[in-house]
Amino acid sequence: MSGESTRMLLSGNHAVAWGARLARPDVIPVYPITPQTPILEKITDFHAAGEVQAEMLTPESEHSAMSACITASISGSRVFTATSSQGLLLMHELLHYAAGARAPIVMFNVNRTVASPWAFWPDQTDSLAQRDTGWVQFYSESAQESIDSVIQAFHIAETIGLPVMISHEAFYVSHAMEPVEVPSQALVDDFLPTYKATHKLDPLIGQSFGSPVDAATYNRTRREMDVAINSTYEAFEAANSTWQQLTGRGYGIIEQYRTDGADVVVVTMGSMCGTARDAVDNLRDQGQAVGLLKVRLFRPFPYRQLREALSGVPCVIVLDRNFSPGMGGILHQELKAALSGMDDMPKIHGLLAGVGGVNVVPEKIEELVKQYTDAEPNIASLWVE
Amino acid sequence: MLEILIQGRGGQGAQTAGNLLARTFFAEGKYVQSFASYGGARRGTPVNSFLRVDDKPIRLRCSIEHPAAILCFDDSLLQGQLLQFASKDTVIVVNSRRDAEHYASLGDYNIIPIDGIGIAQKNNMGRIVNSALLGSFAGVLHQPSIEMLSQVVEESAPVKKQENVAACEEAFHLTQGVHA
Structure with missing residues (x-):
């Protein structure tokens, strides 16, 4: 074209x-x-x-x-x-x-x-x-x-x-x-x-x-x-x-990158998705089955699409570049609500990464994925250094 | 992917240089992503301009922490804050009349001084050094091509188009034979 x-x-x-x-x-x-x-x-x-x-x-x-x-x-x-x-x-x-x-x-x-x-x-x-x-x-x-x-x-x-x-x-x-x-x-x-x-x-x-x-x-x-x-x-x-x-260019309400057979799916929005794609490629090269789910549409919140996409995924790691004091990462909280009651609900980690514009490089995302893959999720969102 | 950092003091033209370099690589058909420090910059304070260049689309959305090459507009900036980005493999082109030995005490760095002001003055450019420094940087990095760079400099220079191109090309040719 x-x-x-x-x-x-x-x-x-x-x-x-x-x-x-x-x-x-x-x-x-x-x-x-x-x-x-x-x-x-x-x-x-x-x-x-x-x-x-x-x-x-x-x-x-x-x-x-x-x-x-x-x-x-x-x-x-x-x-x-x-x-x-x-x-x-x-x-x-x-x-x-x-x-x-x-x-x-x-x-x-x-x-x-x-x-x-x-x-x-x-x-x-x-x-x-x-x-x-x-x-x-x-x-x-x-x-x-x-x-x-x-x-x-x-x-x-x-x-x-x-x-x-x-x-x-x-x-x-x-x-x-x-x-x-x-x-x-x-x-x-x-x-x-x-x-x-x-x-x-x-x-x-x-x-x-x-x-x-x-x-x-x-x-x-x-x-x-x-x-x-x-x-x-x-x-x-x-x-x-x-x-x-x-x-020739199309988009999704949500977009999935290398999520086929993924044990861990990173969920985030906006610019961090680009950096996360590089992190996913690096982790896949190292043999870890990791994918990315990008939330493009936040309102209406696409809970049906998210439930379908994350069904059967053992571990989800949400990266929030936002902060609701007293609640934590907003995408983390909304995603937990959207997936609530699923038969095979993933364990969901919420990480406050990049709040205030702090630089998040692919190596950081790789490190977080390795750190949280087998960890028990915390109910509140966690700050990452 | 090639990652570049250009640092100068606000008003010296580092941000313009970053834009011109991005436009030149773009004109060569490369994928580029360029961004500069913003919001709090003012005349005289350090200003960073970052550039990524690749043959495929660039997805990263984060700062450049380990550039392969640095172009420094002012050798008073060659200290901790800038050198934290550098290792011994980083090519550092600096606007300076001094020779490389002068910088040996900074540590094991690959510092290449270029007399940007001398070249600018010779070409009737006063203290406007960015065309000269870009020419030398392209010469040391062996990219982008001097033909495309000269063309972009000529299109972009608001005044003294021929002088800008001459300074750029002279600086480029002076670096031929310099090993990065």
């Missing part, structure tokens, strides 16, 4: 900006924050050159940016925004609102440590703390996956009528330059039809959003959101299979 794409050397963030450009959003409200800012800067460059036709809004805070996203979206516009860390946390109230208003906004989040103390390192606690807001959440490990995921996300969001958030990590993905296949505008136009809102705010149409409701009506909205978010699986498969036909 080389005629349909151009290979460019891009940072993860610039790949995201290209994805947003190709999806032709109508409105882009956005506020700068390290390490998201290169996304905003690149989109602004495109806009200044007339290559992005969207209306760009630069309000005074992330709270206002998300407010603008919601109103633009429920007015029938295709909307993109991007943020990180404190900016995402400032949006928190409105993330619930966006999902409740069924606004199919696509937002890119660059995973960065949350204050205090102040830092700029990769850590997924910012977006995982938004897991109950009703946004679909994907985690990406590379610039290529990020550009493809942004474009797919519009297809998914507009199909299910819920907002979609994609995250990649600060520094190792956001600021790393690598080769990226950038699809042509014609290819993306074929993939992504113009957005036509089923319901929209329009002075000529007698409809409103967000009116006060009685308890039973509110209850019904949550049941409808439940159905909608669980339709992500089907919407993803449809978007992904078309994307795969057009580009």
